[in-house]
Amino acid sequence: MDALSVSHVSKTYRQKKKGAVPLQALDDVSLTVKPGEIHGLLGPNGAGKSTLISLIAGIIRADQGKIEVFGVDVEKETEKAKVLEGIVPQEGVYEMAFTVREVLYYFSGMYGVPIAERNPRIDKALEDLALSDKADERARGLSGGMKRRLMIAKALIHKPKLLILDEPTAGVDVALRQKIWELVRRLRDEGTTILFTTHYLEEAEQLCDRITLINHGRIIKEGNLKEIQKEFSKNVISFELFDRNVPHLPNVTPEGSEFHYPMKELEADMQAIASHYNGNLKSVRSEAASLEQIFLTLTKD
Ligand SMILES: Nc1ncnc2c1ncn2[C@@H]1O[C@H](COP(=O)(O)OP(=O)(O)OP(=O)(O)O)[C@@H](O)[C@H]1O
Ligand SMILES: [Mg+2]
Structure with a gap:
């Protein structure tokens, strides 16, 4: 069974x-996310990523098509689907008057986390997102990046099977971004399936097993990143x-300070170059x- 099936x-x-x-934001979009993978949903501004996430979250309704989370139809069984999902929306709705801990406590209750488990889970989430020292501050007093982290903590508190993050690292500082990457990888290793969007393509390269590229509401590429x-x-x-x-191998052409050799089979070709040029070889790559080049090629209008 797929973790997520959009059809x-x-x-x-x-x-x-x-x-x-x-305005047609999505046009006949189909994609699947397999259990245990980190899947990147990528596309330019206005491509339809957040719209798709709102549909998966059951916040808005599709005109056509079907969405299932671990086999549960999000439209027909919205409440059941919601327990399986943890969603970090692009723009947060903050319970501003409450403290960070209160916000998390409230959500752990809403998602049925047993009372005895609530505080330990909250402490862990605060630690994972470097918010422990902000636990008793009001959400309204947090910086933009900290609010983002609170949104992530909130989405994790009921241990969802499918975690969906809409630009989790937008506006987050470099050190924290790496911490979020670590967290995402750890959650994946613990069995959580993750779908996320980002405009930092290097981030997608670092994290994703598979990606889906979307442009003008249509899927333009999908598959294993490698x-x-x-x-x-x-x-x-x-x-x-x-x-x-020196005498060259056949088909070698000069390119600036380098030479190019047309590749057929990486390992064999590398060996041929190494043995032909031997000690004269300064570097080879x-x-x-x-992903950035691929993205630009595919989204060129
Ligand atoms: N509530 C809405 N009412 C009308 N149009 C909307 C609404 N939400 C989104 N749109 C439009 O739908 C299209 C897709 O928007 P969406 O927010 O899904 O894009 P996105 O891929 O998330 O972009 P970004 O990278 O900027 O977050 C855009 O043209 C947008 O203007
Ligand atoms: Mg968006």
């Missing part, structure tokens, strides 16, 4: 202004030599396409 979902927003054309990178790679091995004026 042929479309969503059009009716515009409030009279005469305005309705395989997608392979597909977009330039298939050349670049190398530098100490002495450039094969380059996988970065």
Whole structure:
């Protein structure tokens, strides 16, 4: 069973202004997230990522299609689905007048965490998100990045099977970002399935097992990140030599200070280069396409 199955979902927003054309935010979107994976949902501003997350969260309704979380239909059995999900929305709704601990206590109650377990879980969540020293401060007094962290703590408190994070690291400082990455990996290792969006493609490269690229409400690419990178790679091995004026292997071409060799099979080709040039070889590398290059290629309008 898939952790998340989105099947042929479309969503059009009716515009409030009279005469305005309705906006189709999602157009026949299908995607699956497998149990135990970290899945990146990537796309430019306005692509439809947050709309999709609101649909999965049961906050808004699809015009067409079906969404299931571990086999539970989010539209027909919204309450049951909600217990399986932990959602960190892009924009937070904060219980501003309460303290950080009170907010978390409230949500642990709402999701049925047994009373005896609430405080230990809250302490752990506070520690994981470096908020322990803010436990008794009011949410309204937190900085933007801290509010973001509180939202994550809130989504984790009932140990959801599927954690969905909409730009969890936007506006979060560098050290904390790494801490969130660690947390995401740890949760995955403990069996949580994770779907997240980010505009930091390096972050997606670091964390994701699989990605889905969405643009103008349509899925444009989906799959294993390594395989997608392979597909977009330039298939050349670049190398530098100490002495450039030597007999070359067939098909070697000079490229600036380097030479390029068309790659057929990475390991065998590397060996051929190493044995041909031997001690004259200064450096050698094969380059996988970065997610950023792939993203720009695919979202070019
Ligand atoms: N409540 C709404 N009413 C009308 N239009 C909306 C609403 N929410 C989103 N939209 C429109 O739907 C489209 C998709 O928006 P969405 O927020 O899903 O994009 P996104 O991929 O999350 O973008 P970003 O990266 O900027 O967060 C946009 O054109 C947006 O203007
Ligand atoms: Mg968004």
